[in-house]
Amino acid sequence: MNFQHRKRLIVQTVEERGSAEVHELADLLQTSEMTVRRDLTQLAASGLIYRTHGGAMKVSLATDTHRFANKTAVNAGLKDYICQLAAQEIQEGDVLFMDCGSTVFRLCQFIRNKRVTVVTNSLPVVAELMSSEVSVNLVGGEVDKERQAVHGLMAEEHMARYRANRAFIGVDGISLQNGLSAHSEKEASTAITMARQSAKTYLLCDSSKLETNKYFYFAPLSLFDVLVTDNEAKPDVVNAYRQASITIIN
Known part of the structure; x- marks a missing residue:
């Protein structure tokens, strides 16, 4: 699976769930966690996701990760x-x-x-x-x-x-x-x-x-x-x- 395909699936998953862990995305994409981390770094640099310690978060939630709403x-x-x-x-x-x-x-x-x-x-x-x-x-x-x-x-x-x-x-x-x-x-x-x-x-x-x-x-x-x-x-x-x-x- 090429980067563009992985990118679409990662962004879609994070948008739907609000957040996702590296190992969850690795299972979904059937690729290594190292590849997922590299992809997340690139997506975060493009402003498409917010990088967290263990994965990624939807950008709109990142301003306050604990806001109840x-x-x-x-x-x-x-x-x-x-x-x-x-x-x-x-x-x-x-x-x-x-x-x-x-x-x-x-x-x-x-x-x-x-x-x-x-x-x-x-x-x-x-x-x-x-x-x-x-x-x-x-x-x-x-x-x-x-x-x-x-x-x-x-x-x-x-x-x-x-x-x-x-x-x-x-x-x-x-x-x-x-x-x-x-x-x-x-x-x-x-x-x-x-x-x-x-x-x-x-x-x-x-x-x-x-x-x-x-x-x-x-x-x-x-x-x-x-x-x-x-x-x-x-x-x-x-x-x-x-x-x-x-x-x-x-």
């Missing part, structure tokens, strides 16, 4: 599919933890008419559920304006006072070898606290994050009970997770 729009269809599956697990009267992840946020639309209680550190989740049947408990603490979420020691102490039937958390990367990884220590500590205080923890994770690793490893796979992903996950990856005794809904 941008994150929630990436892979929106897959996230909605995941949240529809997750919502089926929720029972009337449940107490739920919901973290500030962009996938978890999209669960709101599927629980608006349920009589449940949501404890969350996410300002967008609070805003979305304020006019619904859901009772909302906003975690107190320091507000992170970029992530539109509450983090910090006080937030963790707040969450530690509650017990939930289910926790719904997101993740930036998951792999069988290394466990869960994130871009931020803040979001990682929130996920750990919510999982610790819940009877059952669901990891909401679109298939693009399976077998990817971010820079900060924060928990083993045992942190969660159920992995909810989409039906575009590769069958061999899904089988490998199931063989590792991980419960998957997709």
Whole structure:
């Protein structure tokens, strides 16, 4: 495959997903990671993509990689599919933890008419559920304006006072070898606290994050009970997770 063909596929993939890792593009293009890195360097120089440490990002998202509105729009269809599956697990009267992840946020639309209680550190989740049947408990603490979420020691102490039937958390990367990884220590500590205080923890994770690793490893796979992903996950990856005794809904 020549450079022009690879260029078209790389740009198209990054535009559709919002971001892509080097190894993902290498698999897609059936070429070496070295070739992909060289291609990304040229595309970044032309202003067609934004080069990141492990891959590439859509240029329009690069001005603020953590802006919530941008994150929630990436892979929106897959996230909605995941949240529809997750919502089926929720029972009337449940107490739920919901973290500030962009996938978890999209669960709101599927629980608006349920009589449940949501404890969350996410300002967008609070805003979305304020006019619904859901009772909302906003975690107190320091507000992170970029992530539109509450983090910090006080937030963790707040969450530690509650017990939930289910926790719904997101993740930036998951792999069988290394466990869960994130871009931020803040979001990682929130996920750990919510999982610790819940009877059952669901990891909401679109298939693009399976077998990817971010820079900060924060928990083993045992942190969660159920992995909810989409039906575009590769069958061999899904089988490998199931063989590792991980419960998957997709």
